Amino acid sequence: RRFGYGGYRFIEGRWAPVAKALIETYGLKDGSSVLDVGCGKGFLLYEMQKILPGLKVVGFDISRHGLEHSHEQVKPYLFNYRAQDVYPYGDDSFDLVISLGTLHNLRLYEIEAAVKEIERVGxxxxxxxxxxxxxxxxxxxxxxxxxxxxxxxxxxxxWLYGKLGYTGDYEFIYFE
Incomplete structure (x- = not known):
């Protein structure tokens, strides 16, 4: 709980429907590249690579705890980094950049920096x-x-996405 992960552990197939939907929606294939901003323990990237073994995956997260407990198969592709810092990649480096459940953990000025970087590299x-x-x-x-x-x-x-010039897709989750 101290790290925001509570009992978050790997459950085989839990992320498979999300992985499959992302692969299909964005037309990913072997050789495509995906960056996960705020990848946590890398479970989604693992499921994506299971479905599409030739997929090139990279993920970063601010939590050393999350990265230390990431899935062994994707651990080599994950690193410690902040979402609001300039990403160490060129423009349009990735076929898909995803960020699930991360940006609301930033302050507004940090969200601006992160969204602009997601827009730039994806x-x-x-x-x-x-x-x-x-x-x-x-x-x-x-x-x-x-x-x-x-x-x-x-x-x-x-409104914020529009103001920042974000052109990608977005979705929300709610606590009803």
Whole structure:
């Protein structure tokens, strides 16, 4: 719990539907490249590579705890890094950049830097964050989101993406 991972452990196949959807939606194939910003323990990247063994994966996370407990098969492709720092990659380096459940853990000025970097290094982009649509969901989010720094209404996230020139896909999860 201290690291925001609670009992988060590997469960075979749990991330497989998400991995399959990302591969199909973005037309990934052997030789395609994926960057996971805030990869945690790398479980999604592992499932993606299981489905598509020729997929080139890279992930980074701020949590040394998460990286130390990552899946052994993808551990060599993961490193410790902050989402809001300039990424060590050139423009359009990746066929897909994903960030699931990470950006709401940053302050607004850090979100700006991270979104601009995701936009810069990815040909395709997909971001998922926690948001809220009403007071009850805001309350639940405030109680549940242990590491969240930016608790924003869905409309605020959408406005922010537009303001920052983000052209990728996005989605929200809610605590109803």
């Amino acid at each position: 040909k395709n982009k997909y971001i998922m964050v926690e948001g809220y649509r009403n007071v009850a969901e805001m309350h639940n989010l405030e109680c549940w989101a242990l590491t969240a720094e930016s608790i924003l209404h869905t409309s605020e996230w959408i």
